[in-house]
Amino acid sequence: MQPQPGPLTYRDATPDDVDAVVALVESAYRGESSRAGWTSEADILDGQRTDRQGVLEVVEAASSRLIVVERDGALVACCQLEERGDGAAYFGMFAVRPGLQGGGLGRRVIAEVERLAREELGAREMQMTVITVRKELIAWYERCGYRRTGAKTPFPYGDERFGLPTRDDLEFELLVKPLACGAAAGGAEAADAGAAR
Incomplete structure (x- = not known):
């Protein structure tokens, strides 16, 4: 019998984490490694997803x-939480290790970050942008x-x-969610997300 995995811990990244975060984000979205999960962008984008300078x-x-x-x-x-002002927070750079996608980890992470946005930033709304051709990913966020x-932005x-x-038809769409007191990520599906830009 295998031991149960330990609890999730959340902390702010430091400059020492940058290389590991870049590797995680790239593995979730680019190249063959990303195909182990369901968040791969390998069919619509080649090249990098992020780089050391952007993460830093x-x-x-x-x-x-x-x-x-x-x-x-x-x-x-990993994910980014940014204060946008006027009661809004932005959720981005979301990545889940490909082999762990699909088991509810992404849903737990997004719920915790929504809680942080409400309680620590006083945010009333979470915002994100998603590439519009990512229909499955958008549907997952809608269930949340x-x-x-x-x-839309180009x-x-x-x-x-x-x-x-x-392809030549890529654009981003803004998705929003009200962050009412006591709210959590919605839906009962056990799907797992990997990314918002």
Whole structure:
């Protein structure tokens, strides 16, 4: 009989975590390793998903936190929580280790970060952007209580920091969720998410 995994721990990333976070994010979205999970963008984007400088900027930003999630001392997930003002917080850079996706870990992480946004930032709304062709991912967020707004922004074609698109119809859509007191991630599905940009 295998031992039960330990509890999840959450902490703010430090500059020493940057390389591990880059590796986690890349493994969840790019290349063959990402196909072990369901959040892969390998069919729509080549190149990098993030880089060391981009992650370091999030770690060091005054209005943003990069949260690392560990179990038994190993990095299993990460996400960005940024204060946007006017009662809004932004959720981004969400990644779950591909082999752990689909078991409810992503749902637990997003619920905890929503709690932090409410209780520590006083946020009344969580915002995120998702590539519109990621239908399965958007549906997962909708089951977690997010709604599509129809507000879209273009994909940064030509900026290799965001990857190399394999199609010409990519754009981001803003998703939002009200953060009422005592609310948690909605839905009963045990699906697991890997990313919001």
